[in-house]
Amino acid sequence: MKEEILRIQEEALASIAKVDSMRAIEDVRVAILGKKGTLTMAQSGMKDVPKEDKPAVGQMLNDVRRAISTALDEKLDQLQVEADRQSVAGIDLTLPGRSVAVGGIHPISIIRDEAIRVLRRMGFVLADGPDIEDEFHCFDALNTPTDHPARNEKDSFYFDSGKLLRTHTSSVQIRTMEKQNPPVRIIAPGSAYRRDEIDATHLSVFNQLEGLYVDKDVTIGDLKGTLEYFLQALFGQETEVRFRPHFFPFTEPSFEIDVKLKVAGCEPKWVEIAGCGMVDPAVFEAVDSSRGNKEYEGMTGFAFGIGLDRLAMIRWGIRDIRALIENDVRFLSQLQ
Template sequence: MKDQIEAIQAEALARIETAGDARSLEDARVAILGKKGTLTEVSAGMRDVPKEEKAAVGQLLNAARQAITASLEGKQQAIQDAADRQALEGIDVTLPARALHHGSLHPLTIIRHDAIRILRRMGFALAEGPEIEDEFHCFDALNTPADHPARNEKDTFYFDSGKLLRTHTSSVQVRTMEGQAPPVRIIAPGSAYRRDEIDATHLSVFNQLEGLYVDTDVSLGDLKGTLEYFFHELYGPKTEVRFRPHFFPFTEPSFEIDVKLEVKGQAPRWIEVAGCGMVDPAVFEAISSSRKDPAYDPEKVTGFAFGMGLDRLAMIRWGIKDIRLLIENDARFLKQFA
């Protein structure tokens, strides 16, 4: 019996060893451990083993079973490993990716969002107004005299109704102050329109971002601090920013803001990015008569306002030379923002 067991074990281990694939290994398992397997059958012989030998034979049998099982498992693992290895052999990882469509946000959305994020961090809330405006909100309330050059059919789109396409987002200042008492701290991104022929530097429909802060003690220092912070955040902390005195009907004093553009291989140059100023008391007076209350009494409140061209900010950010790229939606251009 003992010899028989040892022979079976030796034969089984040899057979397992020679099994080359999962199938022949399974055949071997059945031939050894299956119902009619060699070890199963010899195990059945335990009945006939004399009592005093049972323990020793049993032990031998167990040892044989363990060795066979371990060998089977080991072989199974080896075959699986080989199969796994084979499955991955010859895969060319350098073939191109299975392509997906990559979408993109429009560069104007990206720059607008950057601007809004910065200004929201400073506590500005968003505001909006209609693009088809009336003369009051676009001009009159903004201290723009009736015969101002901007107010003619050559520069501004009018409708037969007498309404017009707003020439700046500053009209949102007026609408916001009409509907809301100070403090007001808003930004208003949106389209504005001018009767300019479309060329490399002009669009008849362009994008602005307006800002307004009105409270009891808003100063020139606030204006300066806010816009310096803004452009440092937008273009980097080392960006030089300068304020040039200028004239706008709705702010006094007024400034234009330049940032110093440093492009590799070019001499640095100042480039105009925004207009700003302290809200002209005449605007507060117009708001007061429109609201019929003293909330915006120019003796009590001050404020600053600013406006910037988002198209221009985008052109500076990415070195876009022709503004028309922003409205042509050429996928070859848009993909670069994916």
């Protein structure tokens, strides 16, 4: 019996050693350890073993079964490693990938979204108004004199009806206050139009973002804090922001805002970025007279406007503003 077992072991290990495929290893396992396998068959001879030899033979059978199993598992591991090696042979990881069409969001949308996210954090909500405006909302209600240079068909796009393409998004200030009681805390991104020839620094249709906050007791400190926070969120916490007194018909006092920008390898430079000011009481009067009540009497507030095209140009170092309307994929793909 013992010799028989040893012979089976010897033969089994020899045949395992010769196996060269995953399939063959399963065959061998069945041939030796299966229901009708050689070792299983040999095991059935236990009943003929004398009683006193049984423990030793039994022990031996177990040892042999374990040895064969281990040999089979080792062989299997070895074959699997080999199979892996073969399956990756010839793969050139340095080849370029297959291609997939890539798209992207327009830089103006990207920068607009950034600005909106910051301002929403500060409790501003979105508002809008028509691009085709009347003179009341575009000029009169914004305290702009009748013979203001923009109110001229050489500087603005008028229609035969007397309406015009809004020259700024500030018209949305009036549209919103007409519809809504104070407090008002809105931002309005949108197009504005000026009859400028298109060149490297001018577009006849451009993108602005208007802001307006009206409430009781809005101070110039609110204006300053809001715009500082906004611009620092856009340009970096350390960015210096300064306010230069200026003139706009619909705010008083009015300011232009500069931010100090650092460009690699250059001296930091003050760059004009936005206009703002405290809402002129004449604007509230115009709104109230249009609404036919006195909701805005005695209100206070500030307004601001920022050019998104200019913001994009600064952000990405774009030299020619026309790149923003040419939609050349070679340009758009750089800014994603």
